[in-house]
Amino acid sequence: MEIDTVVKNLSNDKSPGPDGFSNEFLKSSWSVVKNDIYELYKSFHENNVCLRSINTSFITLIPKTQEARSLNDYRLISLLNTSAKLLTKLLSNRLQLIITKLVHKN
Secondary structure, three states: OHHHHHHHOOOOOOOOOOOOOOHHHHHHOHHHHHHHHHHHHHHHHOOOOOHHHHOOEEEEEEEOOOOOOOHHHEEEEEEEOHHHHHHHHHHHHHHHHHHHHHOOOO
């Protein structure tokens, strides 16, 4: 299934989001949570999901150097909920297949 492939290919070195789940945790508990995730995405495609409930994120600045003093010395990151990360990745993968037909290369 498409979702299983996305989960399998998630990077393990990402920080957990506001929901507290890391990609590594999701992979290790996939057999337990996968049916709930399938239901979430089925509901999403049927327009029965309140996106506000899964679209929470933490935005933070990570210093690029020890001596960070200005905004240019920081990297902005957004920590997303696992369900939002999966949904985004699924939609991105699908878009990759047709984007060249929708948008001119220039």
